[in-house]
Ligand SMILES: Nc1nc2c(ncn2[C@@H]2O[C@H](COP(=O)(O)OP(=O)(O)O)[C@@H](O)[C@H]2O)c(=O)[nH]1
């Protein structure tokens with residue numbers, strides 16, 4: 460069984476915990492309660508296995524706190540992660556600056572390929588489903604961007620997340636193959 464560690468990061472109150480619970484089918488939390496440090500959810504997805512071998516994967520989803528006061532924990536969070544999902548609200552202008560910081564710290568400085576990063580524009584209920592033409596500055600415009608709206612179309616983000624997990628599993632599986640080859644050659 461392969462194992463993969465995926466981080467959920469981004470500004471406070473952007474919907475990281477709500478989405479993490481939804482995508483891992485954990486219980487709903489109704490009252491807002493800022494995540495302290497990190498909360499780790501373990502899950503498997505029956506739709507996700509590696510391309511060539513059909514082996515499944517155990518995922519750890521690390522639902523990280525958005526408050527920069529936890530910055531001292533970041534190196535521990537980032538260590539050995541295979542994927543980074545950045546969640547933000549498209550209609551909160553300050554979030555655009557913040558996601559540049561999260562991308563720089565958690566993806567670029569970790570030398571994680573951009574293909575292993577996913578941007579999620581989360582639409583909270585009542586924030587208007589307006590997707591506008593969200594214009595992200597470079598280098599964010601090279602990342603895969605998906606929208607999530609759990610009230611209007613929950614299946615959209617569920618399917619996009621499965622696609623993303625498949626990509627992660629394939630890269631974990633490929634790096635394991637390379638490791639095996641390097642031992643015997
Ligand atoms: N009903 C509903 N509430 C949401 C949704 N997304 C965010 N919220 C609300 O926004 C608050 C902050 O979301 P949360 O996921 O805890 O933010 P985090 O700080 O990024 O983890 C939650 O307490 C919810 O009340 C959603 O899709 N549906």
Ligand SMILES: [Mg+2]
Nearest residue numbers: 475476493494
């Ligand atoms: Mg949270």
